[in-house]
Amino acid sequence: MLEIRNxxxxxxxxxxxILKGVNLTVPAGEVxxxxxxxxxxxxxxxxxxxxxxxxxxxxxxxxxxxxDLLEMAPEDRAAAGLFLAFxxxxxxxxxxxxxxxxxxxxxxxxxxxxxxxxxxxFLKLVREKAKALQIDAEMLKRPVNVGFSGGEKKxxxxxxMAMLEPRMCILDETDSGLDVDAMRLVAEGVNALRSPxxxxxxxxxxxxxxxxxxxxxxxxxxxxxxxxSGGPDLALEVENNGYADILAEVAADA
Amino acid sequence: xxxxxxxxxxxxxxxGHGAPAPDALSLRLGEVPxxxxxxxxxxxxxxxxxxxxxxxxxxxxxxxTDPAPFNAASPTLLxxxxxxxxxxxxxxxxxxxxxxxxxxxPAESDDLALSGVEILPLSRAEAQPGHWxxxxxxxxxxxxxxxxxxxFAALNTATATDGAVIRVTxxxxxxxxxxxxxxxxxxxxxxxxxxxxxxxxxxxxLENGLVGARGNVVIEADLAPGARLHxxxxxxxxxxxxxxxxxxxxVAEGAALKSFTLSLDGAHVRSEAMVExxxxxxxxxxxxxxxxxxxxxxxxDTIFVTHGALNGESRQVFKKVLKNGATGVFxxxxxxxxxxxxxxxxxxxxxxxxxxxxxxxxxxELEIYADDVRCxxxxxxxxxxxxxxxxxxxxxxxxxxxxxxxxxxxxxxALAEIEDEALRERVSDRLEQWLTAQAGTLG
Ligand SMILES: Nc1ncnc2c1ncn2[C@@H]1O[C@H](COP(=O)(O)OP(=O)(O)OP(=O)(O)O)[C@@H](O)[C@H]1O
Ligand SMILES: [Mg+2]
Numbered sequence: 001m002l003e004i005r006n007x008x009x010x011x012x013x014x015x016x017x018i019l020k021g022v023n024l025t026v027p028a029g030e031v032x033x034x035x036x037x038x039x040x041x042x043x044x045x046x047x048x049x050x051x052x053x054x055x056x057x058x059x060x061x062x063x064x065x066x067x068d069l070l071e072m073a074p075e076d077r078a079a080a081g082l083f084l085a086f087x088x089x090x091x092x093x094x095x096x097x098x099x100x101x102x103x104x105x106x107x108x109x110x111x112x113x114x115x116x117x118x119x120x121x122f123l124k125l126v127r128e129k130a131k132a133l134q135i136d137a138e139m140l141k142r143p144v145n146v147g148f149s150g151g152e153k154k155x156x157x158x159x160x161m162a163m164l165e166p167r168m169c170i171l172d173e174t175d176s177g178l179d180v181d182a183m184r185l186v187a188e189g190v191n192a193l194r195s196p197x198x199x200x201x202x203x204x205x206x207x208x209x210x211x212x213x214x215x216x217x218x219x220x221x222x223x224x225x226x227x228x229s230g231g232p233d234l235a236l237e238v239e240n241n242g243y244a245d246i247l248a249e250v251a252a253d254a
Numbered sequence: 255x256x257x258x259x260x261x262x263x264x265x266x267x268x269x270g271h272g273a274p275a276p277d278a279l280s281l282r283l284g285e286v287p288x289x290x291x292x293x294x295x296x297x298x299x300x301x302x303x304x305x306x307x308x309x310x311x312x313x314x315x316x317x318x319t320d321p322a323p324f325n326a327a328s329p330t331l332l333x334x335x336x337x338x339x340x341x342x343x344x345x346x347x348x349x350x351x352x353x354x355x356x357x358x359x360p361a362e363s364d365d366l367a368l369s370g371v372e373i374l375p376l377s378r379a380e381a382q383p384g385h386w387x388x389x390x391x392x393x394x395x396x397x398x399x400x401x402x403x404x405x406f407a408a409l410n411t412a413t414a415t416d417g418a419v420i421r422v423t424x425x426x427x428x429x430x431x432x433x434x435x436x437x438x439x440x441x442x443x444x445x446x447x448x449x450x451x452x453x454x455x456x457x458x459x460l461e462n463g464l465v466g467a468r469g470n471v472v473i474e475a476d477l478a479p480g481a482r483l484h485x486x487x488x489x490x491x492x493x494x495x496x497x498x499x500x501x502x503x504x505v506a507e508g509a510a511l512k513s514f515t516l517s518l519d520g521a522h523v524r525s526e527a528m529v530e531x532x533x534x535x536x537x538x539x540x541x542x543x544x545x546x547x548x549x550x551x552x553x554x555d556t557i558f559v560t561h562g563a564l565n566g567e568s569r570q571v572f573k574k575v576l577k578n579g580a581t582g583v584f585x586x587x588x589x590x591x592x593x594x595x596x597x598x599x600x601x602x603x604x605x606x607x608x609x610x611x612x613x614x615x616x617x618x619e620l621e622i623y624a625d626d627v628r629c630x631x632x633x634x635x636x637x638x639x640x641x642x643x644x645x646x647x648x649x650x651x652x653x654x655x656x657x658x659x660x661x662x663x664x665x666x667x668a669l670a671e672i673e674d675e676a677l678r679e680r681v682s683d684r685l686e687q688w689l690t691a692q693a694g695t696l697g
Contacts, residue, residue: 050648078650090645094663103659108650160649
């Protein structure tokens with residue numbers, strides 16, 4: 001489903017390479033995790049895939065079901081089924097959460113040639129999904145993420161994902177800042193969406209989320225590259241020993 | 255991105271006329287009506303105007319806005335548009351007063367009888383000897399000529415041809431609407447409305463439509479203790495308005511004024527409000543949302559709130575969205591007189607510049623002569639928040655639609671000053687429609 005080949009990315013404003021040849025394939029139906037030290041390029045990968053300004057792709061490609069993602073506007077990537085749960089969800093004062101969700105849903109439907117959701121159907125859907133994530137009605141009425149706690153913001157990201165039903169979901173440290181119960185809710189939200197025609201890329205620092213969401217493959221990113229891939233045990237190894245051993249082993253192999 | 259020049263809206267440019275010639279004032283004044291209950295007030299206003307003169311471009315008070323289009327003896331011809339009246343308040347249950355150019359039109363107005371309020375066109379009130387308007391007419395305007403002269407308001411008092419004279423004696427259940435229409439492409443409209451609200455009286459006043467090729471509108475509102483006046487004005491899109499407006503309000507003990515103005519498009523507009531907090535516990539909120547697109551757009555809000563009593567609460571909330579070389583101006587002042595303790599004064603003026611060619615000029619001022627007060631003011635100029643933009647787009651909202659959402663969110667604080675929820679939603683929907691239609695030229 002998602003295919004990243006030899007992706008090189010630098011900053012637009014300075015000559016600073018950040019991604020230095022990322023290769024990653026996430027087939028439909030699978031969950032892949034990316035772990036890696038701070039600053040290794042995990043968030044950058046997710047931003048470049050979703051089309052944030054400020055980065056320049058100098059080499060390589062990224063496709064979603066064969067469609068060239070890098071050529072598309074961010075909104076078209078979303079309509080094509082890509083979703084990023086932000087590491088730092090953005091506050092938008094003055095725009096109500098409900099308005100935001102409804103505008104997003106209908107914009108995506110429109111661009112796919114589907115009819116808009118009626119106000120009634122939308123309300124029903126949002127109430128049902130919010131309830132599962134224990135997001136109360138009052139939070140839905142507030143402006144997008146304004147005054148939300150860190151954990152509430154993360155749950156709000158998962159609510160958006162549950163509403164938009166994207167096919168390729170990227171979660172950037174959705175687990176950080178979550179208490180144990182919220183972590184379980186988020187994991188349940190993700191697991192509820194797991195299906196043979198949907199894939200997940202879960203960026204995390206901790207094994208704990210992966211206890212709830214069993215990944216098929218774990219990748220280690222370091223200095224702008226995927227340096228090692230393996231099964232779920234790789235996450236346990238990181239949890240127990242940190243990155244030093246893995247990185248030393250990779251360096252020795254190189 | 256298309257060439258900026260092709261995006262610029264076609265708005266007639268306003269020619270500079272330089273300093274007025276010696277007889278410009280006489281030309282501008284024309285004939286002052288010499289009979290009727292308001293004759294004395296009109297003569298006094300004409301004398302005031304002669305003493306103060308028309309503004310000159312170098313006057314401090316006119317530093318950011320060229321007075322020439324208002325000084326000119328006659329307006330530049332502005333083609334009529336054939337659109338029907340705006341639908342903005344069309345399905346609000348209201349009492350409608352229609353002014354065609356500068357005359358009240360009874361055929362296009364509703365029956366003026368309504369419980370709790372007496373309404374007469376100025377032209378008719380002036381035909382009634384002993385009508386109360388004789389004492390009220392021009393009184394608040396005259397009292398607001400210091401420390402800064404407002405010549406166009408004096409000119410208005412001297413020469414107004416019509417207006418609405420409204421006395422509110424109780425709680426009026428439906429809004430009164432003033433509608434302006436155009437019939438002569440060269441009409442130089444001078445309208446003067448006088449509102450008097452008795453103790454505990456309440457009125458919602460709506461004002462919209464198209465004011466002439468050039469418009470000069472004054473509202474004088476005298477609020478007795480405990481009275482409440484809600485004023486919502488909406489200036490219509492697609493009208494290259496050259497207009498100067500003044501709202502003079504006196505707010506007595508425990509009375510409340512809430513005034514909100516929506517300005518879409520326009521060419522050269524100066525909108526002044528002078529509010530005197532005359533009694534303890536008075537409340538005054540004056541707010542405005544302005545959207546200007548194009549080099550011909552110049553909109554100036556000049557607000558002066560004077561606290562002269564205890565425990566007053568005043569808010570000034572002005573937001574401007576500017577694009578394609580549009581200019582926005584805000585001059586706002588809170589004056590707290592000696593003894594006006596416990597005053598709570600707030601002023602915010604903000605501009606959202608959608609490109610680098612547009613500009614916002616702000617002069618926020620506080621002048622405080624009491625020691626136990628809470629006053630604050632702020633002024634900001636910013637661009638679209640690109641992080642929020644990316645967040646919206648990453649959820650599938652196209653850039654143009656995201657701009658509409660972000661502009662609405664920027665204006666939300668100003669719209670929040672409309673107390674009535676149904677009216678607020680109406681104005682907000684209207685704004686959203688306009689923005690959506692314009693989205694292609696805002697991006
Ligand atoms: N806009 C930017 N300006 C300057 N440096 C940037 C920018 N974006 C990314 N970087 C740099 O690129 C590197 C990778 O950052 P990125 O946010 O992708 O790391 P990460 O793997 O997500 O780290 P973390 O685990 O801390 O979230 C870092 O050194 C970061 O400082
Ligand atoms: Mg990161």
